[in-house]
Amino acid sequence: MKVMIGPCNACWREGKLGHTPKWPQVPLRDDSIYEVRCIHGHVGVYILQSWKFDILFCSAINAVLDGYYRDAVATFSASLERFLEFYIYAICKKNSVGDSPYNSCWEPMKNLSERQYGAFLFTYLLENKSSPPNIEKEKVSESKRDFKSFRNNVIHNGYIPNEIQAISFGRSVFNFIVPILKSMRYTCVEKETKDFLGILKSEMVVKNNLLVSKSDKKYDFVSGIAFSGSSLLEQAVGDEYKIYSIEDCVLRIKEYRREY
Numbered sequence: 001m002k003v004m005i006g007p008c009n010a011c012w013r014e015g016k017l018g019h020t021p022k023w024p025q026v027p028l029r030d031d032s033i034y035e036v037r038c039i040h041g042h043v044g045v046y047i048l049q050s051w052k053f054d055i056l057f058c059s060a061i062n063a064v065l066d067g068y069y070r071d072a073v074a075t076f077s078a079s080l081e082r083f084l085e086f087y088i089y090a091i092c093k094k095n096s097v098g099d100s101p102y103n104s105c106w107e108p109m110k111n112l113s114e115r116q117y118g119a120f121l122f123t124y125l126l127e128n129k130s131s132p133p134n135i136e137k138e139k140v141s142e143s144k145r146d147f148k149s150f151r152n153n154v155i156h157n158g159y160i161p162n163e164i165q166a167i168s169f170g171r172s173v174f175n176f177i178v179p180i181l182k183s184m185r186y187t188c189v190e191k192e193t194k195d196f197l198g199i200l201k202s203e204m205v206v207k208n209n210l211l212v213s214k215s216d217k218k219y220d221f222v223s224g225i226a227f228s229g230s231s232l233l234e235q236a237v238g239d240e241y242k243i244y245s246i247e248d249c250v251l252r253i254k255e256y257r258r259e260y
Contacts, residue, residue, distance in 0.1 A: 141168035
């Protein structure tokens, strides 16, 4: 999967866009910060404004389309794990937990997925007064295994799934994440109903901008990019994009590929 970034902002200011490739694509980076140099020598930074779990989910969809079904399952699984982390962090922020105590509690389990899942279960219970759907017991199509067993068979035993199995696995992830995201969208924060997801997105953007500002390098521009091909789960929260299933996600990525 590659990220499509915008035209050089410095060229835009100088009126040179007619001589500049407008939509370059670059490989994914873990930090979502992309340093680029245009053909006129301008050096700038683009910051991808998508959550990590969403980027991973979209990467998994691309892997399905490219026929890398085992990679798709592994990346869907990583997307789910990062969503659990996102949810725990979000609910902590909602309850005025600072970054320092949060990081102290997260550090002992940051590499332990089972502990993270347990932390998610009780965070969800405290927030909603009910247990979340049990994704681990979801059945995977054309497989005698449930979600957890299938995932372990792929990751640890080297099982190579087919397309139907990979999409079925991804469907379970989509159907688990999207309803929870929707429930988080408008919620009571500081005794007022607010766009909580919008607040979290703004905080992420500020943090990424701060990382760039601390760099010793001087850039001609710093710009955020909202690449639709890396935010399908976020788009599924609202109705305007008409993304209601993993099949819609696959079709949307196919459209991006044809267009760009």
